[in-house]
Amino acid sequence: MTDATPGTRLRAAVADDAMLLREGIGKVLADGGVDVVASVGSGEELVAAVEAGGIDVAVLDIRMPPKFRDEGIVALESLRASGSKIGVLLLSMYATPEYAMRALDAGAGTGYLLKERVSEPHTLVAAVTTVSRGGSVVDPEVVAQLMNRPRADGPLSTLTARELSVLEAMAQGNSNAGISRQLFLGVKTVETHVRNIMQKLGLDDSPDNHRRVLAVLAYLGSR
Amino acid sequence: MTSIAADPTPPDVRVAPPARLGAGRWAAWLLLIAGGPALNLFMQVLGWEATPPLDRPEVSYVALHCAVPFVFAFSAFVGLQLGERRLPIVLMIAFSYLWIPQTFFAVVAYFGYVWPILRSIDLLWALLLGMIALAYPRGRYVGRVDWTVVGIGVGVSVVRAVFVLIADKTENRDCLCVGNAYALVGDQSTFTTVDLIYRIFGAVIVLFIATRLMWRWSRGSQPTRSVAFVMPIGLFAWTAALIAEAVSYGLHSSAKGSFVVAITGDGAVAVVSLFAVASVPVCYIAGSVHLRNTRGRVADLMVITREGADRTAWRDELARVLRDPSVEVYWWDERSGGYHDDQGEPVEVDLDGAEATRTLLPIAGTGGAPIAVIRHDRALVENERLLDGVSAALRLSVDNGQLRGEVERTLAQVRESRQRIVEAGDEARKRLERDLHDGSQQQLVALAMELRTLVSAARSEGAHDVAARLEEALSRLSTALKELRELARGIHPTVLVEGGLALALPELASRCPVPTEVETSVDARPSELVEATVYFVASECLANIARHSGATRAWMTLGCAGENLLLTVRDNGHGGASLDAGTGIRGLVDRVEALGGELELASPAGQGTTIRVMLPALSTIGA
Structure with missing residues (x-):
């Protein structure tokens, strides 16, 4: 499922307890070429819908009934626990790095976006596509928070401005190709920057994009 | 001798302690006390000088005779210092003065209108002695029997004094006296008979008083014995002496009618009599001191009171203090409007009903509301100051308990409302x-x-x-x-609600301009209120660090200490923070204390600031 055949439309399930947003998200996805095959109001219903099959990607609010706490993440963790590898995009009204990390920790094919990104159709659709292919997405706002964390002088301060931009793009879940597109750099250049960054920060460069994102986020999250 | 049961219970045994004496009054009392024996000594010497050498009694006897008022004066002095009631003290002092008339007959024997007066009052000391014994141990007369005895004693003494004044003639006396200027009636034998009857009568009264005390002592319960202590011994000695003296006097006057013997008595008997007389005030004071010691045990009750003992312990301690194992305490119960025993069982208490051997002592609070009734041995009424102390202790105990209860209730309410x-x-x-x-x-x-x-x-x-x-x-x-x-x-961080402190604290720290290391090691999530409080405190601490501390690094740890949650926020700033300095720490303390927690602040100048917060986190919600 993670490799949707090009040409076939993605089938998505949307979970949000606010009807207005649920329908809005559905509309944005539909306009972006994604079929919304299930639209539910809680995490449990979403899990049930996914287990029923025929769904490639799920878009779900974090805060839903019954407790309005972290039902979205719980649903994600429950899906991953049962072996599902579908793409899951979490939406939240708040940009919380700790949540983003917890979400990504659950496994590859996971994204965390601010809810207001639904007003940027291509961002939302791109994120849905990325996670459905096993990629990772982290909201720029979250990454910005992590990058701007006050910290004691460390390896981060030895990074050049360009390297910082590359690091930020890495943290958002971009692959090297994605970074080269975002920063208008050649892929080779990006690879060099990435190698330098990982070396300076003392991180293992992993060919697995998901693991790279996790490592970078963990580095930024720690002090 | 059913006088014990017949004794009406004094309605109120509480006694106002004697007022403290001012310096002037003390001096007056001392003068009065010292005057008796001094005058005695002086008159005794005068009398000795005036008595023809052949008629003089032995020097040792005179010395003893002279010592008696000293004993009384000294007893009065001790009594005064102990704060005894005035009655026995006054009686003792009066005794020392009424002892004087016996000492100087020889001086006034030539004055027909003086010596009869001395003779008429020369035995009044015996009346006072009886009255002192009767007043023991309460220091006053209570009940019909007491007052009847006093009345009879005074009446007989007055009759005897008047009779002596008008009937004592000297014809048959071996005496150098001139005639009685007041002599109106009778001959010497009539006078002697009446005088003898008086002496026997006196002996009977004293015997009665002594027997009454002894009877209580022997028949009474343990508390009785502790109350009626020592005194009867002295009284019996005196009674014996009186009777012996009366007999000897009777023999002498019928045979010889010796004036001197009439005054001084006969050898050994007279000496014993003097000792017996002197023993009465000593016994009185000794008994009083003993009672005082029993009152001292009330202090033990006060210790219990302070420790807030339960009711059974109170009863047991009371039994020990009163030496009355059968003592019962019935506690007033406001709800049922009746008395309960210490097991909480309702008890019928008839405050007006009389029991043969038991007395009920009602104890009321300051507002007159009943607190309890103590059912104790009747004999304890004698020791009213002891009961007074017990009442006060009980009242204090209950007041104390009520106050403590009230304070605790209020405090609990305040705590609850604060929370x-x-x-x-x-x-x-x-x-x-x-x-x-x-x-x-x-x-x-x-x-x-x-x-x-x-x-x-x-x-x-x-x-x-x-x-x-x-x-x-x-x-x-x-x-x-x-x-x-x-x-x-x-307003309310959702990350706290959703992820708990383990997520919220790092998130919080990440917003602090001062680099802050966070370490959380809490498995289960505490209640929302505790979480919110920890978050609030951490947030304020970090804000203070950013604003006031001048720190370049900060450290925050959250862990468990037993069933408490322990938050520590430390920085490397310039310290000097205090609870009063308006840094908002006071508000933190309030919030933490509202949940029954504690906040400690350590901020020595130049060594950074450490705030430790301990919060009870018993209520946990699913981790």
Whole structure:
């Protein structure tokens, strides 16, 4: 499922307890070429819908009934626990790095976006596509928070401005190709920057994009 | 001798302690006390000088005779110092003065209108001695029997004094006296008979008093024995002496009618008599000191009172203090309007009903409300100051208990209401955030989506102007959303609700301009209120660190200490923070204490600031 055949439309399930947003998200996805095959109001219903099959990607609010706490993440963790590898995009009204990390920790094919990104159709659709292919997405706002964390002088301060931009793009879940597109750099250049960054920060460069994102986020999250 | 049961119980055994004496009054008392023996000594010497050498008694006897008023005066002095009642003290002092008339007959024997007066009053000391014994141990007369005995004693003494004055003649006396100027009636034998009857009568009264005390002692319960202590011994000695003296006097006067013997008595008997007489005030004071010691045990009750003992312990201690194992305490129960024993069983208490050997002592609080009734051995009434102390201790104990209960209740109420206030505030913030989240924020996001649709529509229709302005509106909306997000997060951080302190504290620290290391090691999540309080405290601490401390690093740890949650926030700033300095730490203390926690602040100048917060975290919700 993670490799949707090009040409076939993605089938998505949307979970949000606010009807207005649920329908809005559905509309944005539909306009972006994604079929919304299930639209539910809680995490449990979403899990049930996914287990029923025929769904490639799920878009779900974090805060839903019954407790309005972290039902979205719980649903994600429950899906991953049962072996599902579908793409899951979490939406939240708040940009919380700790949540983003917890979400990504659950496994590859996971994204965390601010809810207001639904007003940027291509961002939302791109994120849905990325996670459905096993990629990772982290909201720029979250990454910005992590990058701007006050910290004691460390390896981060030895990074050049360009390297910082590359690091930020890495943290958002971009692959090297994605970074080269975002920063208008050649892929080779990006690879060099990435190698330098990982070396300076003392991180293992992993060919697995998901693991790279996790490592970078963990580095930024720690002090 | 049913006088014990017949004794009416004094309605109120509480006694006002004697007023403290001022310096002037002390001097007056001392003068009065010292005057008796001094005058005695002086008159005794005069009398000795005036008595023809052949008629003089032995020097040792005179010395003893002279010592008796000293003993009384000294006893009075000790009694005064001990704060004894005035009656026995006055009686003792009066005794020392009434002892004088016996000492100097020889001096006035030539004055026919003086010596009969001395003779008429020369035995009044015996009346006083009886009255002193009768007043023991209460220091006053209580009940019909006491007053009857006093009345008879005074009456007989007055009759005897008048009779002596008008009937004592000297014809048959071996005496150098001149005639009695007041002599009106009778001959010497009539006088002697009446005098003898008086002496026997006196002996009977004293015997009665002594027997009464002894009877109580022997028949009475343990408390009785402790009350009627020593005195009867002295009294019996004196009675024996009196009888012996009366017999000897009778023999002498019928045979020889010796004036001197009449005054001084006969050898050994007279000496014993003097000792017996002197023993009465000594016994009185000794017994009184003994009672005082038993009163001292009331202090033990006070210790119990302080420790807030239960009712059974109170009864047991009372039994020990009163030496009355059968003592019962019945406690007033406001709800049922009756008395209960210490097991809580209702008890019928008839305060007006009389029992043969038991007395009920009702104890009321300051407002007159009944507190308890002590059912004790009747004999304890004698020791009214002891009971007074017991009443006071009981009253104190109950007052103490009530006050403590009230304070504890109030404190509990205040604690609860303080916690409710904190809870309500927390709840209000949470509701506000929820309203923002579910209301305005959702609406604005939906509005943003709507605007985006409009942008697309405008573009597709070629209205690029409109599209650009809509884009502008969208970006302003995005800013508004961001601000709203920050506002909502400040009101109540959702990360706290959703992820608990383990997530919220690092998130909080990440916003602090001073680099802060966070370490959390808490498995289960405490209650929301505790979480909110920890978060609030941590947030304030970090804000203080950023604003006031001048620190370049900070450390925050959250862990468990037993069943408590322990938060420590430390920085490397310049220290010197205090609870009063208006840094908002006072508010933290209030919040922490509202949940029954503690906040410690250590901020030595130049060594950074450490705040430790301990919060009881018993109530946990699912981790």
